[in-house]
Amino acid sequence: MTPELQEAGAAQLAAAQARLQEASSGGRDAAFGRVLHGAQPDFAHGVALYLDEITVSFDGFKALNALSLAINVGELRCIIGPNGAGKTTMMDVITGKTRPDHGTASFGSNIDLLRLRENDIAQIGIGRKFQKPTVYEQLSVFENLELALKADRRVRASIFSRLTGTQLDRIAEILQLIHLLPEAQRTAGLLSHGQKQWLEIGMLLMQDPKLLLLDEPVAGMTDEETERTAELFLSLEGQHSLVVVEHDMKFVGELTQGWKKVTVLHEGSVLAEGTLADVQSNEKVVEVYLGR
Template identity: 85%
Template structure:
């Protein structure tokens, strides 16, 4: 790594967690300060995420209306619904960007997400992938993953410390998983849109997330990139819990494999839930979403 790149990384590594947890358009103040004292979610009951009666209003408009949802440990859950259904607001609540007016949100059986700040929620193992990729474009693919390692977050210590053999192996495994091993030394800004999406997913994986929230991950991808992304997500199932918000029904079909639960949101509530074939045949879903 050259001195210029190390300086660039040093300036930005302190922002890294917030960058991947915030939308590209916001100017919100970073949520730093409190550090969790070794809190670990308890998944003994098999539930990774539980939302109950979540209500969020903006200037009288209810973005979420008594939303209740449960995602099991290791589950890959697809969330579909028309624009304005509340999908993004739901993710904002889970990650601490938005505080609900009513309801509860739990990670495992013991962690109240509504009492935590955004950076603390990231620390306990919830990672969010936005539609627009946010990577360090002036650094290489390898350097992006190096910065994302869940280790000493002090900029200088993180950048100048020699990587251990185990860390190098982990980066190599992640590069292989996200289909970017041949691109390891390529500048991230030169990657295709789909490759940048994979890189950001890889950066999230470097932080050992237990739950991944993925917002329209294949938007703008080629057919080949979309197929590879489906393969990637299916390989993560069971090792991580995944919530995928998506409009591409072909992609949803590939992910659900005819056997996984799909949740349909409408006007801030769950409209229908079941196998993809079941929700596609639901007259209410056809009327408000699929029939449009």
């Protein structure tokens, strides 16, 4: 080996060691948050999602103002607050759509969400459902779920792919869970609004997410559909972490069952936390959100 190659090799080794040291320090620019092949979040400490001092400004307006929030593994957390409180921006930050001006966002103890792209974040197990359902209306319910399977979707793989018995069982399991087994062959565009919401939730579940972000999931649903949705979410609790942004206090009450934590956002930060009864009796919450 020539002296030049030895020097080049030494320089590369020093650079690699420096990157490793930087990653282990856990700083904002650390490489530990980059998703490598097969990377999985570490939930050993019991926290699924941790936001710390997240600030987002748009033309001088602080949509999020030093927001700090922790969601435990398997927890179902309801988040409420008036319009403009920062709920959507918070989910945008978690899913990589918006980059904050300041703060940190961690998935488990080892993944820095702020260093990842949107598609990377989806791949590591964070699924988001928007208020308006987005399904493939020209396809059947079954075909929608089939498309959502974790699989190789390159053209050649799609042409020659065949569902395995395990995959068929998984689709049947999700159809049963979202109350759409009798509608499996029905065109998705013919479903009711509530059924389309369930189908989109089912499509997320096909990806086996570890964290689900659900934005006003029962908006526009009938009372019966709302009740069934509450049953669905409660059945997912423990297997997945769920963050439910909602205005329907009756639905929030059904999900929290009198003892689970509710977070109230106002002007981009946490105004109050506690049981639904606690926050409903909080004077600040009453003043800015629930009304006297």
